[in-house]
Each structure stands twice: as C-alpha cells, then as structure tokens.
Amino acid sequence: MGNEHKVFKLKKALYGLHQAPRAWNAKLDETLLSFRFRRSPSEHAIYTRWNGEAQLVVGVYVDDLVIIGASCDDIKHFKKEMADAFKMSDLGLLRYYLGIEVRQSARGTLISQGAYAAKILERSGMAGCNPCQVPMATRLKLSKMSTEPLVDATAYRSIVGSLRYLVNTRPDLAFAVGYVSRFLEEPRKDHLAAVKQILRYVAGTKSWGLRYERKKEKQVQLTGFSDSDFAGDVDARKSTTGVIFFLVNSPITWQSMKQKVVAQSSCEAEYIAAANAACQGVWLARVLAEVHGSAPSVPMLKVDNKSAIALIKNSVLHGHSKHIEVKYHLVRESAEKGQINVEFIRSEEQLGDVLTKPLGKVKFHEFRAKIGLVDVRGKYSKAQEEIVVNGSLARGFPIPLL
Template identity: 60%
Template sequence: GAELQFDDAGVDAELCLLGTEEPTSHVEARKEPSWRRAMEEELDSIRGNDTWQLVDLPSGQKPISLKWVYKLKKDPSGAIVKHKARLVAKGYVQREGVDFDEVFAPVARMETVRLLIAVAALEGWRLHHMDVKSAFLNGELQEEVFVRQPPGYEEDGNEHKVLKLNKALYGLRQAPRAWYAKLHATLLTLGSERCPLEHAVYMRSKGGSRPLVGVYVDDLVITGASQVEIDSFKEQMKNLFKMSDLGLLSYYLGIEVAQTANGITLSQAGYAQKILEKVGMAECNPSQVPMEPRLKLVKTDQDKKVDSTQYRSIVGSLRYLVNTRPDLAYSVGVVSRFMEAPTVNHMAAAKQILRYIRGTIHLGCHYGRKEEEEPRLVGYSDSDHAGDLDDRKSTSGVLYFLGTNPVTWVSQKQKVVATSSCEAEYIAAAITACQGIWLSWLLGELMNKEQQKKLMKREQHKVLIKVDNKSAIALCKNSVHHDRSKHIDVRYHFIRECVEEGRVTVEHVRTGDQLADILTKPLARVKFLELRERIGLRA
C-alpha cells in the first residue's frame, strides 16, 4: 500500500494550521489531524472504487499531475460541517483529441429548479435531497489517461511509476460528461425517463408513480406524490452509489430552502451576508430601494475609474443572488453593463444595491399551496423605451407565475433599437411568449401529460401574457399598422403566430397592475415596495 512520505520542506511548527483554516498545500495539511483524515478518506474512496492501477508509463505518453484541494464545508450560519480534501487532476494540460473528446454535460437550469419547487409546493409534496459521494469517480473513461501519484502519497520503491485511470477524477475535462453518462444509464435502468426539454430532469414512467428527480452534477432533488416510491428510489440509488441522504431539502446550491405546512420559501440570506462581509459593508446603513429613481448611468462617464477586478467581483456575486431575488434583477442588470471600465458612479450604484440587501437580507421567494383547482401559467411582459443612454436600446421585463408562485424572471437589454414604445413592448412580448411556450411544455412533461394536454386546449389554461400597451396587443393579434411595423425583425413576429394558433392568450393589464414594471426601470419607493410584495417576496 501507499505510505505517507514526510518531508520537512523547511516548514516551521508555527505554521501548523488550525482546523478553521484551509491549507494551501499538502505539506501544511498533513500537520492537522482533521485534514490528514480527510485526505485518507478521499484516497480510500478512490481505491475502493477501482479508479486506477499502478503501471509503468508507456512511451509517447505524458502523465497529468495531481494536486490536493481543500475546502471547509459550512452550513448557512457559518459553522464548520466537514473538512473536505479533494484529489484533483490538472486537466488544463489535457489535449483535445488525445486525452479527451467530448466534455459537455447538462445541469438543471435555475428556472427548472424553481418550477419543480413551485409544482411541489402547489401539490403539497415534500422535496428531498441526496448527494453522491465523490460523484465523478463513478464516471467510466473511454480514453487512456495516465496521472502521477498523489503528492505526499507516492508508493515506496515505485515513485517512478504512474497511475492508469479506469474511471474519472475531478479536474479531468471529460469527468462531468463521464459521470452524467453513468447517472443517466442508471436512472433509465430504474424505470425513469429523461425529460426531452430538460435533460437534467427525470420523471416517472407512464402509468407509474415514480418521483421527479432534478440533477445538478452530484446533487439530486427528489419530489413526488408517493413517499413510499421516494423511499424506494432512495434505497435503489444507495445500492448503486455511495450516497448521502440529506433528508428534506434545506440547502441547495447556496440557496436556503424552508419547507412548512404553508409552502416553501427560498432565500440566500447566508450568501448575501458573505457578499456584504467580503466588501466590508456588513454594518452599512440600509437603503429602501436598490436603485434611485431616474438614475441614468453611461459608459462614457468621465469620472474617476475604480478597480475593475473588485467591481466585477461584486457584480458577479450579485448576479447569483438574483436567483431568488427578482427585485434585484433590473438594478444588477444595469450595473452589469459597465464591467469593462467602471467609474465611481458605477461603483456607487453597485454599493446602493448592497445597502438595499443589508436591509432586506432575509427576503426570498415564497411558494404557496394550491388554492384554485388548476393553477395557470401567467406571464407579465413590459418594456421601457430607449432607456440605455449609450445605445438607446430598451430593457425587456419578463415575469412568470404558476398560480401565484413566481417561477422565472428576466430583465435584459433588447438586441435591437426599438423606434417606438409599441415596438419595444412588442419585442418584449415575443420574448415572453418564447419563455412561456417552453415553460408550458416543461410543465406538461413534469405533470400528467395527457391531463395537461387536455387542460391546455381550454381557454382558461392556455399561457396568458399580460401586456400594458394596447398597440402592442393589436400588433400581436392582427397585422395592423403595416407601414409602421414592416421593419420589425421577423423573429419577433413569433408571438403573432402563437396567438393565431391558440398557444398563448394576450391580455391587456393596466399599468398599475403590471408586475413586470419592477424589471424594466428604477421605481419610486412606494411603488417598488408594493410590487415587491405582490410578486411573492417575503422575509
């Protein structure tokens, strides 16, 4: 067996790590019992999985080096849950066509995860969470790959030999694809079928009552009507893989999930707190709105430039927070436009968002139980007109609810310049229709297909899009104002086809009830707080 090779490397005893710090090398890590134990567990897992075999390096082959990566696993409160040591291959030296071919592997979109949660909340189902231990080690390689022996764990007398991989290691370019192929084949043998619209979602077979499974790399979210079937599925998975049954879903991809009798709430309070601490604003004065009304930012700002790396780090962190905070979508979208050369004005706008987060840190999306017979998919479509002062493009706002539960939201600058408010609203409505059609198809796959098809034929169960511009609605339904609309890009006439075929229904809504307004412009405090409440955000 392998034996630990101690190497002083001139490191003083004073540099021994405490259990609350992450080491930077295996030399430091092996001095702390917690990290040494974590490394040995990782190696035991690899050996037990028949991942590699010790061989002489064939001529013409170049071995890939390995390194140790250390991570402290913490819960939302910051308490240490686990010391994690991962042996990772330096995959960046791999050559396409030699060491790997295909690398793509699907993961569930956040919209899909939210739709799955919304369906579970409406039906009163419980969400369960399972994690595959060392998932990538299960992926079977198609290529010949050789790696060096783990640093600090070279075998006595065979230091010159290398390891030939039978299965994937973390860091290899093809590792995610190999793992997904293995998991996909396993789920099919268990009687699940893959959703054709979302390849990271698996559902019960026709006529069965198997659970719905959402896959994000090694995290499995499981839900369904039958607890017996869910328990059976869990046992089957445990027999095939080394699994951690984490019970009811409570923490997923940095998102805190609270399941109660009244529904399910998603928030990112812990993640938001980390952002504030990282930028030194944990004790800042809170703000009531994320962006001041009528604020206009431009790229040609002549003010002093700020550190672009820090600015990008802040904005990148904020973008992930938008996954549970539609109230931030517009303001974060605006500050994302100035990544290249940010100035003090742009940084001030980003810090205003952070001050708003400081006062609303526990805010999140709530998904309630079903009140009506069959919840309908309802979308809100809105747009400003030429709001970007640099290129005069408009901003589209798309917001979809399943019943009263928000499932997807988008605030993005349009691809073309709209010459009128009618055109801007029409383009936004076309984008909304595309999203609505996909959501309705995915919902039909997740639920009983035949029942969903019957419901979709009824007028009250078609995708409903609410628009507050009557001219845009007229343009959706009829080829009116031809002389003023003939220049509109052909792709945006997709919504007219959807309306004619009866796949969507477009309805007028007064501006005061246009919930997507929060995604297209900075609003005054009273209006902003009212819409925030109405779209389902609560602490």
C-alpha cells in the first residue's frame, strides 16, 4: 500500500516488450563489432569480416543469423565466438529460413516456398482446385466502385497477406498480388474471383522457385529492367511501376507498385518508374561493393521508352517535364554522375513487363522462364548433388544457419 504511483525500473530488456528488439539489436551489433566485423553502412543487417583473403559475411534478421564464407575454419571459429557470447542453436547447413526452402549444390542454389504455398491453398480451401496457366486474366480491370456483393474482408485480407509473402521467391506473382491488394478495404465478389485465380495458378506452380547458378567472375554485372503501364488503375488513373534487378542472370530484387502520382503521358510514367529503379540500383551497387570490398560497379538500367531516356539524359527542364516532382529527377542526376547507365531495350525483351500488367499465356511463360523461375522439384537428383563435407559443400560457399 502507498506505492500505487510508483513504477518499476527494468535493469535489462525483457522479451516481449516494445524496447526488447532494439535492446537485442544493440547488443548483437556491439558483439559483432567486438569480433572485428564491419557493419555495412548501406544495409545494417549485413556484417563482413576479412581474414587475409578469406571473407565472412553475416546476415541478420532479428535473432536469426545466416553465415556465408569460403573457409570452414573461419565459420567454425565464428560459431565458437557466438556460442561463448550467447546461448545459441547451430542448425547446420542452410536448408530452411523464414519460410523459404533452400537447396544447395555445386551447380547453384534453389530457393522456393512450396510448403508455404501448400499451406495457403489448404487454409483458403483451394487445395484440390484445378490449376490454371496464368495468375490473372489478360485485360482484367477491377474497380473499387464495383457493384458486386461484398465478401468476408477478414478472409480476403488473410489470403492476400499470405500471398504477398509468397512473392519473396515468386516475381511472377508480384503484379497480380499487388493488384488485388488495392481492394483490401472493401473487397467484393469480383475481387475475390481474381484472388482465386491466383490461388489456382499457385496450385499448379507451388513447386516453382528461383535458381542461382554458381559462376566464377571477378566483376559481376548488375542489370535492371524498368517498365510502366499507363493509367492502368481505373479508379485513380495512376500507372504501375515494375522494376527487377539481376545479378549476372539471376533476379535479386523486384517490385511492382502503383505510382504515387498521376502521369500525364507514357513518357512521364516510364520516367517515374526509372527514378524508382535508379534508387534501387544505386543502393544495390553500394551494398555489393561493401560486401566485395571494392569500388561499386555501375548498374545498367534498361528502359523501353525512348522519350523517357531522352528526358533522363537531357538536363534542361522544359514544358513537358517541369511539373514532375523533384524527387523523380534523381534518375537524371544519377545518370549525369555516372552512377547508373540507361539503355534502350525493345518492348519484346522488356522483362519488367511481367510486373506491370497481366500478360497472355505464351508471353507470360516466356518471360517467366527468362526471369529465372524453374520447377525445383527433382531438379537435382541425389546422384548429382555434391557430398556435404564438414557442414559445407565440397565446392562452393558453405552457408550454415545459427
């Protein structure tokens, strides 16, 4: 009694409190820096350490760590350092991480979310549905002003939210999932029908994922594709940006999003999309340079609109571009400084097209293959897999998980 107006002062952060994640991150950061790691200035979740010519890279997601290195001895030494500092579990070679399945061999790495996709289908009652060839019908247009009957908003949001996480390994779903995400506030029957088509497509491709081949190249090329439709949103008349970046021939980041402003022409829409791509490309180049310990290479950005390219390379603001918001002129500044190279590409070869609009079956399957999506089921037989020696592959990079 008499202590009703007093509070407890915590001497250490407790699990579950709002400040606990920040306290844990500060402790982990302090510990890794004491182990002579260097935190990436561009991406604070990446730490690197050099031991002569051998490099160790640590990726952090809350309390899950992925270690990448060329030397098993360095990895074992680091795991011992971490075991002395924290109570930890060594899960061995990376096979499953945050719902993403990882398969490694001497030829490359495959990532997929087959088990997660199966759970989505089961929870939505679509486990036994008939599969379809494309995630969205060509020329499909949906509106928030639809007069169709309302559907269960909670169930709709749950399914779409689950599909959004599936996009982490499925760039072919990025546009369709982003499109149906625009109707979360008041979903209707026609919106749900579009979601069910996505689920039917997932049912036929749930074992698909991305392939990353192992290549020995001193200088890797970062290549981006930037594309946009024009006024594809029937309600706000805004356009959709599609951006995808490849490291050599493998996709490492992709984005499909509705633009924040209304573009007055296809040139302006492509210019805005290129500005978003430039931001991503410059950042990726910096991160790669910090990991490799070298000067950043200049990323290549491919755009299929010659007017937009002329606007990027022309530093004179004229009547057709002076109304464009200042932040989108970053792409022009990046091109002038040599931080990014912009090149023209024909629309038939624009891989970003799959992120801006629903495509027909033939073109969609063609672009899906070019992006790097493959059926990971049975891709590497046991006879073809390399023997795992001391927690690492006989050839390639060992990637254990803490």
